[in-house]
Amino acid sequence: MSLTKAALREKEGATFRMWLSVLTVSLGIFSMITAEQLPVGLIPAISSELNVSIGSGGLTVTIPGVIAAFASIGLPLAVGRLDRRILMAGLLAVMAAASVISALATNFPVLLASRLLVGITIGGFWAIAGSIAVRLVPGPSVPRAMTIVFGGVSAAAVLGVPAGTIIGDLVGWRGAFWSLAGLSFAILLAALLVLPKLEAAQPVEVKALRAQLRNPALLSGVVATALLVAAHYGAYTFVSPVLLEVSGVTAGSIGWLLLGYGILGMIGNAVAGVWAAKSVGRTLACIVIGLGATLALFPLLGVTPLTGTILLLVWGFAYGAAPITLQTWVLSAAPESAETATAIYCFTFNLAISVGTLATSQIVDTMGVNRVLWVDSAILLLVLLPVCRAPILNRNIGNS
Numbered sequence: 001m002s003l004t005k006a007a008l009r010e011k012e013g014a015t016f017r018m019w020l021s022v023l024t025v026s027l028g029i030f031s032m033i034t035a036e037q038l039p040v041g042l043i044p045a046i047s048s049e050l051n052v053s054i055g056s057g058g059l060t061v062t063i064p065g066v067i068a069a070f071a072s073i074g075l076p077l078a079v080g081r082l083d084r085r086i087l088m089a090g091l092l093a094v095m096a097a098a099s100v101i102s103a104l105a106t107n108f109p110v111l112l113a114s115r116l117l118v119g120i121t122i123g124g125f126w127a128i129a130g131s132i133a134v135r136l137v138p139g140p141s142v143p144r145a146m147t148i149v150f151g152g153v154s155a156a157a158v159l160g161v162p163a164g165t166i167i168g169d170l171v172g173w174r175g176a177f178w179s180l181a182g183l184s185f186a187i188l189l190a191a192l193l194v195l196p197k198l199e200a201a202q203p204v205e206v207k208a209l210r211a212q213l214r215n216p217a218l219l220s221g222v223v224a225t226a227l228l229v230a231a232h233y234g235a236y237t238f239v240s241p242v243l244l245e246v247s248g249v250t251a252g253s254i255g256w257l258l259l260g261y262g263i264l265g266m267i268g269n270a271v272a273g274v275w276a277a278k279s280v281g282r283t284l285a286c287i288v289i290g291l292g293a294t295l296a297l298f299p300l301l302g303v304t305p306l307t308g309t310i311l312l313l314v315w316g317f318a319y320g321a322a323p324i325t326l327q328t329w330v331l332s333a334a335p336e337s338a339e340t341a342t343a344i345y346c347f348t349f350n351l352a353i354s355v356g357t358l359a360t361s362q363i364v365d366t367m368g369v370n371r372v373l374w375v376d377s378a379i380l381l382l383v384l385l386p387v388c389r390a391p392i393l394n395r396n397i398g399n400s
Helices: 004-043 042-051 059-079 084-104 108-136 139-173 172-192 206-212 216-236 239-247 249-280 280-301 305-319 322-333 338-367 369-381 382-387
Strands: none
Touching: 004 059, 004 108, 004 139, 004 172, 004 216, 004 239, 004 322, 042 108, 042 172, 042 239, 059 239, 059 338, 084 108, 084 172, 084 216, 084 239, 108 338, 139 172, 139 305, 139 369, 172 206, 172 280, 206 369, 216 305, 216 322, 239 249, 239 280, 239 305, 239 322, 239 369, 249 305, 249 322, 280 305, 280 322, 280 369, 305 322, 305 369, 305 382, 322 338, 338 369, 369 382
């Protein structure tokens, strides 16, 4: 009996460590996405202290996106079969160092240099997170593990960016970066303590990338991803100036409003997960129409704190549904090459963030935030073109 109890305790301990490892990877994703989007709520304060324009402040989001795009493919190719546990720990160490540099930055070029390091960590982590989750748990538990790991993305929108904005409002934008440095270091220690050795099973190869670039269904998904993400982030990067200038909200309330945005985003993610499995095309069309209408109407209707808040919440719900829908499209287009297709998707996603923010940075400085919202609304409508032309979207994904 004692042996049976001992074996049971050992099994329970192994199960606990397994899920603790999954949670650690999720926290890593949380820290990466928080780091990428943290300046969104801090741009007015950063621009004021470092004496740059609001549009130039948007480069703090543009630069990590560009670097992350290339790192999401280049880093997995470069490291080959390096133990993924060591790779993850190294990326977290770089993230912590980058956050310290950001907090200590005495001028804007130094801040941008630190954001370059952030981009490397984001791209590298995105590229390996999914494969790590799959290898940490047995087959039947993989869906739950993936949900937990990529739940870090939604959690960053709900907690990370709003918390950083609130901290920035209370103790200054540098305090937000110091907090991120502490979080990254804590997750680094957890990764070294709880993650098992994870040798690369099937590293991404150039041959596989070339093959998927000839996949028409995947390419349509890539085009849709590029347009939607560029349009969204082109507008979202400047959501703080929009709320201040168009809706007239107070600076102290922005963090709380972004918290509401994130919560509605999580709800949108949950709803879209069910709908996209039945029909990616109809789900994405609804997202595009809803998101485009929200951006177009914001300068016209969001001119009070109340109406601005309502439109921001609708915005959060609509965009929150987008990533899982796009990911469903990509995976259904390349079910036997999921890791390679995901690398291409991550490259497109991050590059689109940079292109969108860079383009709209110029519009903000020359034409104002209202024009940014209208331009991005028009770009969103272009997403309907690949949606209508991709035959794979007419199938029930769950049965394909």
